[in-house]
Amino acid sequence: MESDDQHPLLDLLDIRSSGEEGVQVQASSREDWQKEARKLELQGKAEQAEAIRSRILQDQTPPWPVFNARGVEELTRKIFIDQVVGNKWRQQLFEYAAFYDAPELSERLAVEGRFKPAGHFLAQRPRIVTNRLAAYSRRQFHEVWADCDRYGLEHRTPMNQTPLMAAARAGNVPLVEALLEKGARRDARDHLGRNAAHLALREAFAHPQFAQNALPALWTVLAPLSLDLRIGDRLVRLERHQAEYFLVQSIWALIPITPVEDLLMLGFNREVIEHAWEFMPEAVLPTFRKKRAICILRLAI
Known part of the structure; x- marks a missing residue:
């Protein structure tokens, strides 16, 4: 748009000022800029996205x-x-072990670290997890929005989760949808390589009520439509409607508390995976797909 209404080019085009006030441009909100940064990120323009976030x-x-x-x-x-x-440090490590369901680490802390509370892992774990997810479990999101305004939409909680990941684990569907609307990244991962969909799936494996009530909606909005796997020198795409897709996602969600880069060999007992699927709702894992996945498991393991 030309701000100089006396520019010679306007005369050449026979354009005259109407004398009315110019167009009022509305300033972009913080949420608009967050969405723009996320859009640029998806387009592979990481530098521009980071410039928006920092400047x-x-x-x-x-x-x-x-x-x-x-x-x-x-x-x-x-x-x-x-x-x-x-x-102080022992309490922090104990809470980490409880949040990430690592009883072996808690036992080591109790014995080698001489931290007696760690000896009550099973009794203390539910309370610790509930406390760590409290802000992401509520119907009112004021505390979450305040943190997002200060630290960004992708900031990390003390347990190394983004707000979207924490909301997914808490089963808070409205908060997950609101965060996605603001531009939160579905593909953000923790240090074990798990994203929000994996965390929701893992929670559903352990809690039948979560599987029935929260998982169908969460899986719909969080699970990617496809996965690309490199097998040898081939790139294989798995679609969300395939049994193989759900099998791979399940294995990834069940990864133990070991950083991905340290997983030289990872094995799973077939019965463990089948047990994890016991309460999967039809909307997430239809019976016919479940039967096919089990057949694949029995042939592979």
């Missing part, structure tokens, strides 16, 4: 420590090698 959105760094692979490594070194005094 326009100006997201702050969260004030809490994030227990990603590096954070957990530092924590375990302090406790088991440096043997730091005090229970």
